[in-house]
Amino acid sequence: MQSCGMRITADQERAVVSSVRNELLVGGQWREAATGTEFSVVDPATGQLLCNVADAGPDDARAALDAADTAQPGWAAHPPRERGEILRRAYEAIVRRTEELSLLMTLEMGKPLAESRAEIAYAAEFFRWFAGEAVRIEGRYSVSPDGKGRMLVLRQPVGPCLLITPWNFPMAMGTRKIGAAVAAGCTMVAKPAEQTPLSMLALARVLEEAGLPPGVLNVITTSSPAETVGPLLEDPRLRKLSFTGSTEVGRALMAQAAHQLLKVSMELGGNAPFIVFEDADLDAAVDGAVLAKMRNIGEACTAANRFHVAAGLAGRFADRLAGRLGAMVMGRGTEEGVEVGPLIDEEARAKVAGLVDDAIARGAKAVVGGRPGDGPGYFYAPTVLEDVSVEALALREEIFGPVAPVTAFESEEDAIAAANDTSYGLVAYVFTKDLRRAFGAIEALETGMVGLNQGMVSNPAAPFGGVKLSGFGREGGREGIDEYLHTKYVAMNL
Ligand code: ADP
Numbered sequence: 001m002q003s004c005g006m007r008i009t010a011d012q013e014r015a016v017v018s019s020v021r022n023e024l025l026v027g028g029q030w031r032e033a034a035t036g037t038e039f040s041v042v043d044p045a046t047g048q049l050l051c052n053v054a055d056a057g058p059d060d061a062r063a064a065l066d067a068a069d070t071a072q073p074g075w076a077a078h079p080p081r082e083r084g085e086i087l088r089r090a091y092e093a094i095v096r097r098t099e100e101l102s103l104l105m106t107l108e109m110g111k112p113l114a115e116s117r118a119e120i121a122y123a124a125e126f127f128r129w130f131a132g133e134a135v136r137i138e139g140r141y142s143v144s145p146d147g148k149g150r151m152l153v154l155r156q157p158v159g160p161c162l163l164i165t166p167w168n169f170p171m172a173m174g175t176r177k178i179g180a181a182v183a184a185g186c187t188m189v190a191k192p193a194e195q196t197p198l199s200m201l202a203l204a205r206v207l208e209e210a211g212l213p214p215g216v217l218n219v220i221t222t223s224s225p226a227e228t229v230g231p232l233l234e235d236p237r238l239r240k241l242s243f244t245g246s247t248e249v250g251r252a253l254m255a256q257a258a259h260q261l262l263k264v265s266m267e268l269g270g271n272a273p274f275i276v277f278e279d280a281d282l283d284a285a286v287d288g289a290v291l292a293k294m295r296n297i298g299e300a301c302t303a304a305n306r307f308h309v310a311a312g313l314a315g316r317f318a319d320r321l322a323g324r325l326g327a328m329v330m331g332r333g334t335e336e337g338v339e340v341g342p343l344i345d346e347e348a349r350a351k352v353a354g355l356v357d358d359a360i361a362r363g364a365k366a367v368v369g370g371r372p373g374d375g376p377g378y379f380y381a382p383t384v385l386e387d388v389s390v391e392a393l394a395l396r397e398e399i400f401g402p403v404a405p406v407t408a409f410e411s412e413e414d415a416i417a418a419a420n421d422t423s424y425g426l427v428a429y430v431f432t433k434d435l436r437r438a439f440g441a442i443e444a445l446e447t448g449m450v451g452l453n454q455g456m457v458s459n460p461a462a463p464f465g466g467v468k469l470s471g472f473g474r475e476g477g478r479e480g481i482d483e484y485l486h487t488k489y490v491a492m493n494l
Helices: 010-018 058-076 080-096 098-109 113-136 172-184 197-209 225-233 247-257 282-298 311-326 346-361 412-420 435-444 480-484
Strands: 024-026 029-031 038-043 048-054 140-143 150-157 161-164 188-191 217-219 240-244 263-267 272-276 304-310 365-368 383-386 403-409 427-431 449-452 485-492
Touching: 010 048, 010 098, 024 058, 024 197, 038 098, 048 197, 058 150, 058 188, 058 217, 058 225, 080 098, 080 113, 080 172, 080 197, 098 113, 098 197, 113 172, 113 480, 161 172, 161 225, 172 188, 172 197, 172 240, 172 480, 188 225, 197 217, 225 247, 240 247, 240 480, 247 263, 272 282, 272 412, 282 304, 282 311, 282 403, 282 427, 304 311, 304 412, 311 365, 311 383, 311 403, 346 365, 346 383, 346 403, 403 412, 412 435, 427 435, 435 449, 480 485
Parallel strands: 161 188, 161 240, 188 217, 240 263, 272 304, 272 427, 304 403, 383 403, 427 449
Antiparallel strands: 024 029, 024 217, 038 048, 140 150, 150 485, 365 383
């Protein structure tokens, strides 16, 4: 494997794809789907086939849950230190294999290699973090208020979990759930997105090699997610659902999870406001905006979706941002120097194009971009829109692409009201040097996370998650493991 700075050859691409076991992992066995069918995985930069993977159906999903259920008691009793050591070894293996895992992810998802490398580092860090958390699952002991009894509180693994991950961060969304579940002593059925199953399959191999016992992690890839995982959600052996994806699917899954009253974590869509107050450091705000908008080609639930800028700065901010976005190199992510890859598929590109056209029809001006890119892949040019009407759909819907709508505000109150005028509540970005203003905004914003004078909040040591239609539950940080534990209280009569 060549490292940064060198050209990737077609042979290397083929080698990295064919190194993946394109089967289901059930109870420690790699095997075909029960139906014997497969589905195809495509490179979004070319539209060409990368490979086929097993296409699981409901019987495979049930077999995966059988395996998870069988492995659960032994895994819960596995020494916490050893659970942590497995994660630690997997962390080291991922870091060691950064180049091949990055190339694999770029091929199936499209993001530039530099971004894949950053995601691999981020993904690995969840394992390092949860390796430590495995040995810090604590309870408490207390004297009951009447002085007679004693109370003991313990934390136990919730049991078999279903983990459903999206295509935009194929590795990190896996490690963030799997790391916490492994640390807590839960077994799992993981179902990656149909667009990007290869990273999860590669991750499963890493964990196997790191010593994860058979049946603890089962992986099913499928082109029919609803039909395949539906029966699991009604199976009383499943105890937990952790989902990252769209609000629409999250809502439907939550309704299904109500059958067995599953413990649920939902990390859903966002519509992040990016507020630039008049006293902000403009250079820092533009740097932050480029990161918050363009990380992952804008295909992140944390992506800045709309820029609310103090009226006196808005024009200059839009021009500076347009200069930076317009200079970004678009192309196939495997090519060195490329900063903007393709969107995941034609539907995604059509949605982005529709939002831009709608904003322009309502009076917005494209300072840069405003059109799809060339080529067979699903490219859309980095775009800055100014004078965007409050009616524009781009301000209301999650764009999930490289488009930055800029609007101006007159007062601090107007800025906060505009920022909160959404049913989503994942993250907000605030740029100001004024402490009073910063804390005013932090406290008033209806979001699960705030980036203050920085364009990125993701950090394995921090609790990631949202409020409102962005979901609930936290991943990473000290809170992350709580999603996989329940509390048992013992009333003791001495
Ligand atoms: P996006 O719109 O970003 O593709 P989705 O919410 O459709 O996000 O997908 C996120 C994950 O949810 C993927 O793994 C996908 O396969 C899965 N998924 C989609 N629909 C369902 C469903 N009805 N039941 C279970 N999983 C689903």
